[in-house]
Amino acid sequence: MQLTPEEEKLSEKFKIFIGKKIKKSIHRVKGKNLVQFAELLGNTNPKYVRITETADGKTDYSNIVAHPCYPNCFTVGDNGAAFDVINWRFPLKEGEEQAPKLIRNYGKLLHTSQEYDYSKAELPIQHGQKLYTTGFMEKAYIKAGKLWLVVHMDTHTEEGKLVVQSKVTTAIREGGY
Amino acid sequence: MVKLSDLEVGKTLTYTYGPVTRNNITKYASVSADRNNIHIDDEYAAKMGLKGVIAHGCYSLAMIGECLVEIAGEKGDVVRIYGEMRGMVRPGDMWKITLTVKDIHDDLVELEFVEESKTPIKIEKNGQIIKKFEAEERGWVTEKDIEQGLIKTEVTEEGMLHYRLRKAIPGIATLRLER
Secondary structure (H helix, E strand, O other): OOOOHHHHHHHHHHHHHOOOEOOOEEEEOOHHHHHHHHHHOOOOOHHHHOOEEOOOOOEEOOOOOOOOOOOHHHHOOOOOHHHHHHHOEOOOOOOOOOOOEOOOOHHHEEEEEEEEEOOOOOOOOOOOOEEEEEEEEEEEEEEOOEEEEEEEEEEEEOOOOEEEEEEEEEEEOOOOO | OOOHHHOOOOOEEEEEEOOOOHHHHHHHHHHHOOOOHHHOOHHHHHHOOOOOOOOOHHHHHHHHHHHHHHHHOOOOEEEEEEEEOOOOOOOOOEEEEEEEEEEEEOOEEEEEEEEEEEEEEEEEEOOEEEEEOHHHHOOOOOHHHHHOOOEEEEEOOOOEEEEEEEEEEEEEEEEEOOO
């Protein structure tokens, strides 16, 4: 990624956000949602949608794992860990009543890349888990008139086992930052 | 499901999914809890300069995930998926996913993929337009699309279909496959 001298200059004021941690978020995995997510994509693979019944007639989700793109549900979106960035503000300057927001208009935000990486995962994502997502701003810069933000996230179970690493890139169009 | 022994470096696989519907985009918004109005409300999306609602980039990426899951089968695993959302996907589009095997070591397969959106524009018969799709009605096709040669035609039962085939998500993935 090459920035022009002008873009380097414009990017300067966003550097204070690089390394800043996002608020730790909690997500309770519900088997019903795992199935809904997979089925919406047309999935019929038993590994993701096979639900059975326990001896006492209750739905048993213990045999299924999350679809590989399920982390979308807790990393981006309204309840997603990366959504914390929407609330970030520049430091308050003297004479200002309220510091300006990093992202002024959410409607101008486009999600430009996404990664789900299970290569270091110790456990699959399953029903009943309480997942904790932590992360930080890896990059923040101006390129081609847009503000690009890259957030890295690690998701662990309550017991501290890594389940997935995610990375989200967004581009905020002019008028949105 | 694809077995490891069925693959070799350079092999290409193609899958098609869709069409994208407003109903499914709304469902995805609900299931993924990503309720940005640019995916749900046509009027709001238009105000934001988008000419109507667009599918979530993550929805289109999840369809690639679905394709990978189909390849991996019950015993294989998706180890990693990375995609760049380059082109907007809208209601009416089909997803065409082409994957190329780049490397195989042990039971791990490295793939490069490109997901394209196939957008129907109009159908012509005997020089007359007999059907206009939303892309034609709402001006989704741009001069740039035409200049770049993205407009194609194909013969269908109804007549000559004009459509746009545009890159939506290129990316890479790693699968662990059953031998």
